[in-house]
Amino acid sequence: QQQVKQSPQSLIVQKGGISIINCAYENTAFDYFPWYQQFPGKGPALLIAIRPDVSEKKEGRFTISFNKSAKQFSLHIMDSQPGDSATYFCAASGSGANNLFFGTGTRLTVIP
Amino acid sequence: DTAVSQTPKYLVTQMGNDKSIKCEQNLGHDTMYWYKQDSKKFLKIMFSYNNKELIINETVPNRFSPKSPDKAHLNLHINSLELGDSAVYFCASSHRQGHGYTFGSGTRLTVV
Numbered sequence: 001q002q003q004v005k006q007s008p009q010s011l012i013v014q015k016g017g018i019s020i021i022n023c024a025y026e027n028t029a030f031d032y033f034p035w036y037q038q039f040p041g042k043g044p045a046l047l048i049a050i051r052p053d054v055s056e057k058k059e060g061r062f063t064i065s066f067n068k069s070a071k072q073f074s075l076h077i078m079d080s081q082p083g084d085s086a087t088y089f090c091a092a093s094g095s096g097a098n099n100l101f102f103g104t105g106t107r108l109t110v111i112p
Numbered sequence: 113d114t115a116v117s118q119t120p121k122y123l124v125t126q127m128g129n130d131k132s133i134k135c136e137q138n139l140g141h142d143t144m145y146w147y148k149q150d151s152k153k154f155l156k157i158m159f160s161y162n163n164k165e166l167i168i169n170e171t172v173p174n175r176f177s178p179k180s181p182d183k184a185h186l187n188l189h190i191n192s193l194e195l196g197d198s199a200v201y202f203c204a205s206s207h208r209q210g211h212g213y214t215f216g217s218g219t220r221l222t223v224v
Contacts, residue, residue, distance in 0.1 A: 032211055043116075043202050043215030044155070087153055093210035098167050099145065099160055100210050105153040 003027060004092050006103030013110050019077040021106045023090035026071065030092040034100070035064065035075050038087045047088075048075075080110045115139050118203050118216040125193055126224055133188045133219045135203030143167070143209050144186035146178060147202040149218070155202070161186055162209060193223045 005024045013019045023033075034049035050057045050064040050073065057064045063076040077084055090103040116137045125131050137144065145168075146158040159178040160168035166178070175191045186203060203216040 034212075036213075036215075038153075041217070043204075043217050044213075045215065046212065049212075089155065098162075098209050099157050100213060102155040105155075107153070 002104065003101035004090055004103040006090050006106060008106060009104070010107045011109070013080045013108065015080065015082060015110055015112050017080050017110075019080045019084070019108055019110070020074055021088055021090070021108070022072065022074045023092075023103050024070075024072045025092050025101075027092070027094065028071070029094035030101075031095055032093050033064070033066065033073050034091050035062075036089040036091065036102075038089065038105075040086075044089055077108075080108075082110045082112055084108060085110050115214050116203055116205055116216040118201075118219050120219060121217065122220050122222075124222045124224065127193055127195060129193050130189070130191045131193060131221070132190070133201055133203075133221075135186050135188070135216060137184055137203075137205040137214070139205055139207070139214060141205035141207050141214070142183060143206045144180065144183070145204045145206075145213070146186065146188050147204060147215075149200045149202060151199075159186075159188075160209070167209070190221075193221075195223050197221060198223045 035047045036044035037047045038044040061078045066073045087105045091100040093100045143162045145160045148156045161180045164180045177189045180186045200218045202218045204213045
């Protein structure tokens with residue numbers, strides 16, 4: 001059973017546009033929601049993370065929006081660049097969890 | 113300095129062989145993990161160790177056996193390799209279970 005559902009599976013965005021990736025979860029015990037970025041041939045790397053006590057967190061061009069009542073969170077990439085082309089994973093875990101539960105990934109392609 | 117290092121990066125072997133993948137982290141983390149990433153990029157937890165103690169053992173064939181000689185090392189041994197074992201295997205570590213993973217760069221295993 002997929003604990004974290006992620007969409008879309010793939011996304012193509014023009015340079016300068018906004019990329020939006022969505023995730024949803026069911027387990028209300030989750031209290032940590034990170035996003036990972038993976039380039040080809042590399043391991044996933046932590047990009048940004050949020051806890052449910054805030055509705056938004058911004059780091060540079062990357063923003064996480066969090067909707068606790070809807071049990072959804074999303075990653076927004078502003079002014080998308082070709083260098084942002086990668087696979088993005090959302091994830092979730094709770095205070096008593098032994099591991100992160102990953103979404104299925106979104107392959108982002110930013111075209112010049 | 114490499115934080116989580118895996119060796120080898122590539123491994124091509126015949127069906128039926130036994131192989132090992134090594135992982136070392138120099139972050140001082142207490143928890144280490146093995147993940148399998150298939151061709152569709154799904155990240156699936158296989159094992160988790162906390163201070164050398166096995167915490168997670170997902171439904172993985174018993175041909176896979178992890179070994180943690182100390183908390184900085186987590187190796188993966190695979191017996192009687194099958195075609196379906198072909199994937200990228202990632203080692204990761206974290207200071208706290210389920211939070212703030214650092215991944216290695218992966219081992220691409222190809223069984224022929």
